[in-house]
Amino acid sequence: MVKEIISLHKSGIPVGVPSLCSSNRLVLEAAMAFAAANHIPLLIESTSNQVDQFGGYMGMTPPQFRVYVEAIAGKIKFPVDRITFGGDHLGPNTWQLKPSAAAMLNAKQLIESYVAAGFTKIHLDASMPCGGDGDNFNEELIAARTAELCEVAEQTAKRTGNSQLPVYIIGSEVPIPGGAQENIGELPITKVDNVQATLEITHREFYRRGLQDAWERVAGIVVQPGVEFGDDQVVRYNSNNAAALTAYIETIPNIVFEAHSTDYQSSIALQQLVNDHFAILKVGPWLTYALREALLALASIEEEIAACNAAIQSSHLSRAIEHVMNQYPQYWVKHYHGSAEQIAIKKKFSYSDRIRYYWTMPELTDAVNTMLANLSRCNIPLTLLSQYLPNQYSAIFNNAIANTPTAIIYDKLSEVFHAYFNACHLLISSPMTISRPVHN
Numbered sequence: 001m002v003k004e005i006i007s008l009h010k011s012g013i014p015v016g017v018p019s020l021c022s023s024n025r026l027v028l029e030a031a032m033a034f035a036a037a038n039h040i041p042l043l044i045e046s047t048s049n050q051v052d053q054f055g056g057y058m059g060m061t062p063p064q065f066r067v068y069v070e071a072i073a074g075k076i077k078f079p080v081d082r083i084t085f086g087g088d089h090l091g092p093n094t095w096q097l098k099p100s101a102a103a104m105l106n107a108k109q110l111i112e113s114y115v116a117a118g119f120t121k122i123h124l125d126a127s128m129p130c131g132g133d134g135d136n137f138n139e140e141l142i143a144a145r146t147a148e149l150c151e152v153a154e155q156t157a158k159r160t161g162n163s164q165l166p167v168y169i170i171g172s173e174v175p176i177p178g179g180a181q182e183n184i185g186e187l188p189i190t191k192v193d194n195v196q197a198t199l200e201i202t203h204r205e206f207y208r209r210g211l212q213d214a215w216e217r218v219a220g221i222v223v224q225p226g227v228e229f230g231d232d233q234v235v236r237y238n239s240n241n242a243a244a245l246t247a248y249i250e251t252i253p254n255i256v257f258e259a260h261s262t263d264y265q266s267s268i269a270l271q272q273l274v275n276d277h278f279a280i281l282k283v284g285p286w287l288t289y290a291l292r293e294a295l296l297a298l299a300s301i302e303e304e305i306a307a308c309n310a311a312i313q314s315s316h317l318s319r320a321i322e323h324v325m326n327q328y329p330q331y332w333v334k335h336y337h338g339s340a341e342q343i344a345i346k347k348k349f350s351y352s353d354r355i356r357y358y359w360t361m362p363e364l365t366d367a368v369n370t371m372l373a374n375l376s377r378c379n380i381p382l383t384l385l386s387q388y389l390p391n392q393y394s395a396i397f398n399n400a401i402a403n404t405p406t407a408i409i410y411d412k413l414s415e416v417f418h419a420y421f422n423a424c425h426l427l428i429s430s431p432m433t434i435s436r437p438v439h440n
Contacts, residue, residue: 001041001084002121002167002280005424006219006256009279016274016424018417019121019258021045021088021284023058023065024359025072027291030413032078040426042078043121044069045086045282048093053106053113056094057357062087062117086121087114088282091149092130100130104145108152115156120164123222123258124149127172139201142172147205154214168214169258169280170202171222187235190223192248199252220258220280225273228261229285231336231350237262237269239276246276256280263289264351270423281424286416288356294412295368296348297388298405302371304384312378315371317364321348324358331357375405391415 005017020031023046035042050056051065060068066085073080090111092103107126114122126145129137150168157165173190198221206215225242228235239246249257256279262270263286273281299317306314325332325347332354336346348355358364380403385393392408395401401411421427 001082002043002086003217003219006254006279009256009277010254014275014425016256016279016281017043017426018420018424019043019045019086019088019280019282020287021047021282022287022356023050023060023068024288024291024356026409027287027413028069028072029076030410031287031417032073032076033410034414034417034421035082036076036078038421038427040421041082041084043084043086045088045121045123047088048090048110048125051087052094053109062114062119066117066119084121085117085119086123087111087119088123089125090114090123091125091128091145093125093128096128096130098130099132103130104148107145107149111149111152112156115153115162115166116160118162120162120166121169122153122166123169124153125171125222139172139197143198143201143205146170146202147209147211150206150211150214151209154211165217166214168218169220169222170198170218171220171258172198173222173224187226187228188224189226189241190245192244195221195223195245195248199255216254218255220256222258222260225257225259225276225278227259227265227269227273229264229351231346231352234264234351237265237273239272242276242278249277258282267419267423270419274423274425279424281420283416283420285351285353285356287413288359289351289353290413290416291359291409292348292353292355294389294409295371297412298375298408299371300388301380301384302374305378305381306374309378312374313370315367315374317367317371318348320363320367321355321358324361324363325355328358328361372405379403380405380408 092107095103258280259278
């Protein structure tokens with residue numbers, strides 16, 4: 001799917017592909033429901049620290065992650081053959097502190113595990129120095145390691161008899177996954193000279209290893225187009241600042257730019273990115289940010305109903321979030337800075353959305369399930385929906401979606417999906433006339 005869309009883009013049709021980087025069950029359910037309603041395919045990616053051969057922080061290997069996603073597709077009745085699986089930041093990222101030989105051995109096993117599991121969009125990321133690299137770490141070493149990892153991917157794909165050979169993403173100017181950890185000052189845009197050098201050196205290393213066929217499947221290169229977000233900042237895309245990059249990539253056949261950290265950009269900015277040949281748009285935290293907005297709004301509605309109905313025992317979801325984040329601070333403590341009052345706001349409402357690491361913890365799972373069950377047993381008053389979820393109130397009032405908590409969550413997430421798929425020109429309907437799916 002990725003290669004086909006990029007081929008269309010390079011032929012002059014301004015299409016692109018959103019890359020959904022989330023493992024959250026409700027996010028994936030909503031994505032599949034949206035894609036089914038609009039007859040479009042999905043690209044779903046997992047990252048190297050999230051899913052690896054040892055389990056990652058999700059506790060899933062690549063084959064297990066694929067089974068997990070396919071089970072969700074079965075529930076939603078979304079065809080599995082319309083899902084492309086991708087692996088993001090695949091390289092020595094997780095093992096940077098190890099000696100380079102050990103880190104690269106783990107990286108090769110990581111690549112092998114992903115490709116053997118049928119992941120076909122592979123981001124070869126050797127952009128980080130490993131233990132002992134010292135002054136030897138440079139563009140040539142990055143390119144050599146990238147080719148080394150590609151060779152493993154190619155051998156694995158051929159050995160396992162994959163019907164579809166991998167499509168590759170390269171690039172050494174890679175933003176930090178999940179957003180910036182400090183205040184964002186001036187954001188340097190990748191220079192054309194750097195892109196040209198990366199392509200030339202990596203091309204040479206691929207050919208040196210006999211990977212000519214694989215090079216033909218290099219579909220994208222990661223660069224910094226001037227977008228980023230932090231816990232309370234969003235750097236907006238300025239097309240003029242990326243004009244040199246846009247002009248240069250038009251001279252390169254078969255390759256587009258992949259833009260990371262595009263979360264929270266405006267709909268117009270996302271469209272400009274695609275028009276400027278940033279044809280692969282990565283989105284991750286914005287998805288669970290929108291989910292958190294929906295869940296906390298529903299929790300507020302639940303609290304209002306429970307205050308008037310002694311038969312309903314509130315889930316106290318907001319209180320549960322505060323408790324687990326205080327009990328397990330390791331997922332946010334390095335990201336949020338400031339006074340106690342500022343950190344308290346960031347923990348719950350930050351663009352970095354560190355809450356996404358907590359949704360699978362039993363306390364939050366139980367609270368969410370309790371809230372959904374409570375709201376499913378009653379007819380949610382439209383007046384409360386108007387107060388807390390005005391867009392979903394309008395959709396329900398106009399009979400576009402059902403008045404159920406699940407339909408409301410899906411619809412809230414569809415606001416993000418619509419921005420991305422419309423920017424990529426994958427929706428038939430215009431932004432003002434897109435029909436909303438109805439869920440029971």
